[in-house]
Amino acid sequence: MQIRSPSLVELNAFLAVARAGSFRRAAQDLHVTQAAVSRAVLRLEQELGQDVLQRTSSGVVLTPAGTQLRKLVEKPVAALHAAASRMRKTPERLRLRLSVITSLGTLWLMPRLEAFRLLHPEVEIEFRQYHHDEDFTRDDVDVWIEVPRSAMHRWPRHIAAQYLIGREIVAVCTPELARNLNTPQLVxxxxxxxxxxxxxxWILWAQARGAAMPVHRKGTGFDLGMNLIEAARSGMGVAIVQQCLAEADLASGRLVMPVAGSASTGRGYFVCRRRAQDAHPAADLFAQWLAQRASMQPIG
Structure with missing residues (x-):
């Protein structure tokens, strides 16, 4: 029987570029050369007879055919990886040591972590203390989930960082407070x-809404996103938060967006690993799973 489907190597290369938005970052994620990724995608396009990726000056975007292909193959490819992982004999449990920024860990990762455990029961996760000013020199952590301090932040040369989620910020408050806040200026x-x-x-949000910041604004600052969410829940005011942190409250109606629309900070959360890290199957599984979960719809 003649096999006419693309290979897993080609599909994995295509999906990695689709997620990362560039051949260079996809190569880093797959731990192969950029040339190898380019050749695999070229073979895929030749097999399909059409382009699936469009190269631009700012990166790589999916063509309509590429968008359709990603929808068709992303879940089946992930299922194949999961099946292989389950069937693969492992002499001992795989240990993964994580350091996760506190609010994302509590509000976004924890509600999803049981799904990872069920999918990969062979992986034993250990959480390490989160350090606010992380320099990535610790030897007790395999994977960090961290946020850059500015949109122009540069990661250390020995760290490979892949964007995960969290660039979008939204204004949220209780339904009671939102009743009379139907314009950005009222918010x-x-x-x-x-x-x-x-x-x-708040300045970024106001600019995105075409509104002017008050000359003398009133409010309160919090050093943790989850405390900021709790303050909004208690009715202290309107909070500007990353949308991923507020998704459960928005889905339940506990919090609402008084004015629709988001703004981008250019930052977000990143999965960080040492470039020189030895082969680490548990870290690979977790990083792949994180990327898949981040691309899915919020938990309702």
Missing amino acids: LAQPLLYHSNFPDN
Whole structure:
């Protein structure tokens, strides 16, 4: 029987580029050369008889055919990886040591972690203490989930960082407070709750809505995103938060967006690993699973 389907190597290369937005970052994620990724995608396009990726000056984007292909193959390829992982004999449990920024770990990762455990029961996860000013020199951590301090932040040369989630920020508050806040300017007149490390997030939101910041704004700053969410839940004011942190509250109706629309900070959360790290199957499984979960719909 003649096999006419693309190989897993080609599909994995295509999906990695689709997720990363560039051949270079995809090669880093797959731990192969950029040339190898390019050749695999070229073979895929030749097999299909059409382009699936469009190269631009700012990166790589999916063509309509590429978008359709990703929808068709992403879940089956992930299922094949999961099946192989389950069937592969392992002499001992795989240990993964994580350091995760506190609010994302509590509000976004924890509700999903049981799904990873069920999919990969052979992986034993150990959480390590999160360090606010991480320099990535610790030897007790295999994978970090960290946020850059600015949109122009540069990661250390020995660290490979892959964007995960969290660039989008939204304004949220209780349904009661939102009843009379139907314009951006009315929102900005309320007590404005913000993350003390990123006080300019409200300015970004106001600019995206075409609104002007009050000359003398009132509000409160918090050093943890989950405390900022809790303050919004208690009715202290309107909070500007990363949408991924508020997804459960928005889905339940506990919090609402008084004015629709988001703004981008250019930062977000990144999965960070040492470039020189030895082969680490548990870290590979977890990083792949994280990317898949981040691309899915929020938990309802």
